[in-house]
Amino acid sequence: MTRTQCFCCMGCGLNCRLINNQIDNNRFCHDEKLIIWPDENYYFKLAINELIFKPYHRSMHGGIIVIDFSSANLHLLIHKQWIQVFNNIALPVLLVVEQVMLPLANYWLKKNHKVYIMVVQNSQHSIFNRRFSLIQQNRYPLPYQGPVFTEREVMVLRARSEENSTKAIARRLGCSVKSVYQHQYSIGRKFGGAAQLRRLRAMHALV
Known part of the structure; x- marks a missing residue:
């Protein structure tokens, strides 16, 4: 799980590191926090910035952790270390889920009710934005129906x-x-x- 060892906030250009479950320089920072993990997919980071951070950053109440819950990261997401790390950070965790990964996302949702799920479905941005707006209002949208891994x-x-x-x-x-x-x-x-x-x-x- 080497990619869970170092995280950086992308809320501004400083890219402060997460150290001992705290954002370095946090007391000097007045910007909303944005942590994306894994952070190796440039296009995913760009999409999150455009769809979530830009339109909603003023109402994010401290920030958000966004998980690239795609099949490319399956080998990381089947293990529990990643969610244990993020549970210790005082930020909501949003899983942006590829459709095929929904059974695993639902598994983690059953085990941890602090996470939110957003399924990527045919670039339906309006649905994505509507569900995220509900999350921002602390009104959890209806859960996605589908299989769950045991x-x-x-x-x-x-x-x-x-x-x-x-x-x-x-x-x-x-x-x-x-x-x-x-x-x-x-x-x-x-x-x-x-x-x-x-x-x-x-x-x-x-x-």
């Missing part, structure tokens, strides 16, 4: 990310090999079927 399914995903064999996963989870295969089938179905599963396998070799 605890055991996430454990299988984590084990696969460590390149464990099916037999090793069965020993680790204290279940049968057949049960591991059943979990893997359920994971693939919730991800959206065989085509999506093949794409994720090519990206991460997880399942």
Whole structure:
């Protein structure tokens, strides 16, 4: 989880670092805070700046943490360290979710009610803005309907990310090999079927 070790605020040009769950120079800062993680996708950062930070920064009440909850970051988002880090920061956490990642986002939402979910759907900016406006007013929008990964399914995903064999996963989870295969089938179905599963396998070799 090396990319959770250093965070920078993008609320202004100073790019102050987050140190011990506090923004460095925070007492001298009067700007709203914006932390984007992971921060390697330039176009994602640009979109967040245009869709959220520019129009809403005056009403953000301190700032926001935005998570790039895309399939490219699946190998990071299946682990719990990232959400533990952000839970210790006094800022709301917004997951901007790729549709295929909704089962995992819903899993984290069930475990932590401090996070918000915004699903990216066919560039529907008006819907995106409407839902974010509700969040800004502390009126949580209706949750997204959809599949949710179980605890055991996430454990299988984590084990696969460590390149464990099916037999090793069965020993680790204290279940049968057949049960591991059943979990893997359920994971693939919730991800959206065989085509999506093949794409994720090519990206991460997880399942």
